[in-house]
Amino acid sequence: MSGAGVVLIIAVVLIVAALAWYLIWTIVALARITKGLDQTIAAVGEIIEKTAPVGEVVTTINANLDAGVSALEGLLVKKAGMSDAIGLVDGLYPGAGAEGFRDHPGSGATKAPRIAEVYTRGVLTLARLGREAPIAAASPNGPVLRDVSRGAGAALGLYPELRQSHPEKLPRSPVIGTDAPVQYEPSDAPGVRRHMPGAAAVLDPEGRPDADAGTV
Amino acid sequence: MTLYWIGDAVLLLVVLPVVLYLLHGVLRAARSIVPSVDAISAAARAGARDLDATALLLTTQDQAVRTVAGVADYGGSLDVILDDAEAGS
Numbered sequence: 374m375s376g377a378g379v380v381l382i383i384a385v386v387l388i389v390a391a392l393a394w395y396l397i398w399t400i401v402a403l404a405r406i407t408k409g410l411d412q413t414i415a416a417v418g419e420i421i422e423k424t425a426p427v428g429e430v431v432t433t434i435n436a437n438l439d440a441g442v443s444a445l446e447g448l449l450v451k452k453a454g455m456s457d458a459i460g461l462v463d464g465l466y467p468g469a470g471a472e473g474f475r476d477h478p479g480s481g482a483t484k485a486p487r488i489a490e491v492y493t494r495g496v497l498t499l500a501r502l503g504r505e506a507p508i509a510a511a512s513p514n515g516p517v518l519r520d521v522s523r524g525a526g527a528a529l530g531l532y533p534e535l536r537q538s539h540p541e542k543l544p545r546s547p548v549i550g551t552d553a554p555v556q557y558e559p560s561d562a563p564g565v566r567r568h569m570p571g572a573a574a575v576l577d578p579e580g581r582p583d584a585d586a587g588t589v
Numbered sequence: 590m591t592l593y594w595i596g597d598a599v600l601l602l603v604v605l606p607v608v609l610y611l612l613h614g615v616l617r618a619a620r621s622i623v624p625s626v627d628a629i630s631a632a633a634r635a636g637a638r639d640l641d642a643t644a645l646l647l648t649t650q651d652q653a654v655r656t657v658a659g660v661a662d663y664g665g666s667l668d669v670i671l672d673d674a675e676a677g678s
Contacts, residue, residue, distance in 0.1 A: 375590065375593070377590060377593035377594050377596075377597055378593070380594075380597040380601075381593065381596065381597050381600065384597055384600040384601045384604075384605065385600075387601075387605055388600070388604065388605055388608055391605070391608055391609050391612060392608065392612065394612075395609075395612030395613065395615065395616050396612070398616050398620075399612075399615055399616050399619050402616065402619035402620045402622070402623055403619055405623045405626075406619070406622050406623055406626050409623065409626035409627050409629070409630045410626055410630075412630040412633075412634070413626065413629050413630040413633045416630065416633030416634045416636065416637045417633050417637075419637040419640075420633065420636050420637050420640055423637065423640040423641070423643045423644075424640060424643060426643075426646070426647075427643060427646060430646045430647060430649075430650050431646070433650050433653075434646075434649060434650050434653045437650075437653045437654050437657045438653060438657065440657060441656070441657035441660050441661070444660070444661055444664050445660065445664060448664045448667060448668060450674075451668070451673055451674065452667070452668075452671045452672070452673060452674055453674055454674030454675065457674070
């Protein structure tokens, strides 16, 4: 065999080897792709299966909520009148009155009275609390209605200062009952003792039960 | 014989590099798809997991029906208790 033939064979072998090497790794990559696509198809199928009833359920929920909103709006209009109803909505949510009620076409054009100037801010705040759960949410145009993080501290301010300063020892509450260490005589009249401790009980000459002498 | 040598040279210097270049491109493209497919698969699985709560929509539906029914009851009571607005207001 001539040298040219040997070189030809070597070249062909090299080409075939390169073809085999690259094609094998391409097959491996394609196999990974196929595996990934299989997993993707399974997950997508699961998504389709889970989302199948969503449309019907959400439509039902919306229909029920629409019915509730229509009923409440109708009741509000019936009881408060269109003008005051629009004014109340506009007082709670400034600008919302212009949208009007869904079941009352043209209600948005109703001139809304300034309910916020008639009712106090507290009334509108209570109304907002009712409409905006959770209760700690901020009102649309004002500060938060209740300090969530310091709610307990705010409630503590309602008590007298003696409790707020956290004294180590407070006077104990008096013991009452038949076995109490200190027994009190029953009074003849409300607020009047028969005998004052260490002194004679003296009824007020005018018979006033809240007189200084002998009153409890 | 010279033609054989010329053929060998062309095979080794032209055909083989071209074949290598083309095969390398195919392999690189195939390998570049793998991470994308893996990412898509992970996203689809995560999406499917996120939709586990979809079944709770049935509870939400039931709660909405009950809530609206309760609101309707209260509305009916208010309709009886409160006077209607004056006509023309």
